[in-house]
Amino acid sequence: xxxxxxxxxxxxxxxxxxxxxxxxxxxxxxxxxxxxxxxxxxxxxxxxxxxxxxxxxxxxxxxxxxxxxxxxxxxxxxxxxxxxxxxxxxxxxxxxxxxxxxxxxxxxxxxxxxxxxxxxxxxxxxxxxxxxxxxxxxxxxxxxxxxxxxxxxxxxxxxxxxxxxxxxxxxxxxxxxxxxxxxxxxxxxxxxxxxxxxxxxxxxxxxxxxxxxxxxxxxxxxxxxxxxxxxxxxxxxxxxxxxxxxxxxxxxxxxxxxxxxxxxxxxxxx
Amino acid sequence: xxxxxxxxxxxxxxxxxxxxxxxxxxxxxxxxxxxxxxxxxxxxxxxxxxxxxxxxxxxxxxxxxxxxxxxxxxxxxxxxxxxxxxxxxxxxxxxxxxxxxxxxxxxxxxxxxxxxxxxxxxxxxxxxxxxxxxxxxxxxxxxxxxxxxxxxxxxxxxxxxxxxxxxxxxxxxxxxxxxxxxxxxxx
Numbered sequence: 001x002x003x004x005x006x007x008x009x010x011x012x013x014x015x016x017x018x019x020x021x022x023x024x025x026x027x028x029x030x031x032x033x034x035x036x037x038x039x040x041x042x043x044x045x046x047x048x049x050x051x052x053x054x055x056x057x058x059x060x061x062x063x064x065x066x067x068x069x070x071x072x073x074x075x076x077x078x079x080x081x082x083x084x085x086x087x088x089x090x091x092x093x094x095x096x097x098x099x100x101x102x103x104x105x106x107x108x109x110x111x112x113x114x115x116x117x118x119x120x121x122x123x124x125x126x127x128x129x130x131x132x133x134x135x136x137x138x139x140x141x142x143x144x145x146x147x148x149x150x151x152x153x154x155x156x157x158x159x160x161x162x163x164x165x166x167x168x169x170x171x172x173x174x175x176x177x178x179x180x181x182x183x184x185x186x187x188x189x190x191x192x193x194x195x196x197x198x199x200x201x202x203x204x205x206x207x208x209x210x211x212x213x214x215x216x217x218x219x220x221x222x223x224x225x226x227x228x229x230x231x232x233x234x235x236x237x238x239x240x241x242x243x244x245x246x247x248x249x250x251x252x253x254x255x256x257x258x259x260x261x262x263x264x265x266x267x268x269x270x
Numbered sequence: 271x272x273x274x275x276x277x278x279x280x281x282x283x284x285x286x287x288x289x290x291x292x293x294x295x296x297x298x299x300x301x302x303x304x305x306x307x308x309x310x311x312x313x314x315x316x317x318x319x320x321x322x323x324x325x326x327x328x329x330x331x332x333x334x335x336x337x338x339x340x341x342x343x344x345x346x347x348x349x350x351x352x353x354x355x356x357x358x359x360x361x362x363x364x365x366x367x368x369x370x371x372x373x374x375x376x377x378x379x380x381x382x383x384x385x386x387x388x389x390x391x392x393x394x395x396x397x398x399x400x401x402x403x404x405x406x407x408x409x410x411x412x413x414x415x416x417x418x419x420x421x422x423x424x425x426x427x428x429x430x431x432x433x434x435x436x437x438x439x440x441x442x443x444x445x446x447x448x449x450x451x452x453x454x455x456x457x
Contacts, residue, residue, distance in 0.1 A: 046343060057306055064323065
């Protein structure tokens with residue numbers, strides 16, 4: 001039953017007038033405990049009745065109170081409960097409400113503060129975790145790009161090697177590169193030349209390797225070998241037609257039009 | 271702000287059970303006039319009503335252990351004691367026992383007559399207005415239900431109205447009373 005229905009049913013009026021049946025009284029008592037607004041309604045009904053009957057007669061004789069009191073027995077000792085009720089009532093109700101209000105808001109503030117601190121901690125932790133995850137993710141993406149690039153390169157190189165028209169020429173080390181070796185791959189149809197420098201030591205800073213093709217007994221510049229490029233193993237050199245042999249010299253940065261014969265370090269016949 | 275002490279009904283009950291004198295004082299100050307109005311409404315004799323009011327408070331004090339909060343409001347319980355003592359008093363006075371149903375005293379109307387007859391120092395004008403604003407049917411309902419303690423079944427028989435109608439009329443009457451006493455209070 002809705003509270004408004006209870007209020008408008010007339011049950012509360014009967015309750016105050018004392019004409020409810022015991023089971024109805026029990027229902028009203030129970031509802032009052034659950035809905036304080038019902039108690040307010042009951043008090044208002046009671047007040048209007050008391051107000052009315054108080055006004056329809058002459059005021060009671062002032063003497064009567066003392067006369068009655070003289071015949072009653074009272075307990076002169078205040079019980080602890082009575083004391084508590086008195087003390088409680090002596091403090092200004094409004095002040096109590098303020099105090100309660102302040103206490104409640106303080107409690108609310110502290111609770112929310114604690115909650116905020118906790119929330120903030122959780123937030124920082126989650127944020128840090130997120131940053132970590134993001135870093136891991138970009139690292140992985142980078143790695144994947146590298147892998148992808150190297151896979152593409154390897155595929156290209158594999159294609160070069162797998163081509164039956166490509167001939168591999170081994171260059172043997174001599175002088176400064178004794179016991180070292182390198183390889184040249186040459187397409188016998190297109191004359192494309194690839195140099196594989198993966199097994200060569202690095203040159204001093206001011207020097208570079210330079211590849212020469214020997215055509216009709218004369219050296220022809222086939223290009224400078226870039227030792228800094230790590231992206232691929234094969235370096236595409238100048239296409240040379242009719243090369244009979246390949247040689248590598250160590251030259252100044254930028255290379256030279258003719259080889260310095262003293263610095264020749266690799267040589268191999270086609 | 272006047273630091274007037276107020277108790278909730280529950281606090282007051284605890285204190286009365288302990289026979290606390292302050293509690294009696296509070297009980298008397300807050301309830302005696304309302305009870306007196308009902309008693310005098312039934313007896314219509316100030317001196318005798320005062321006597322009955324005295325007896326009422328003696329009984330309230332001595333039999334307070336029998337008051338059970340689960341059975342209703344404190345005022346309702348005290349009202350019953352006062353009303354019964356008042357009815358007993360009129361019966362013994364007239365030395366004839368009338369059945370409650372046959373009793374046709376119309377207390378609220380009596381008040382009106384009293385007001386005209388007596389020149390009292392209480393707010394007679396405000397009260398007359400209040401009574402004039404109550405419809406006749408509301409007057410008789412309040413009279414029977416509040417002053418005479420009729421149950422709704424008894425009112426239904428007496429006024430020859432269906433029980434449901436009585437319930438509605440009791441509520442309407444008390445709502446009107448509430449509105450009027452509130453207005454009075456504001457004035």
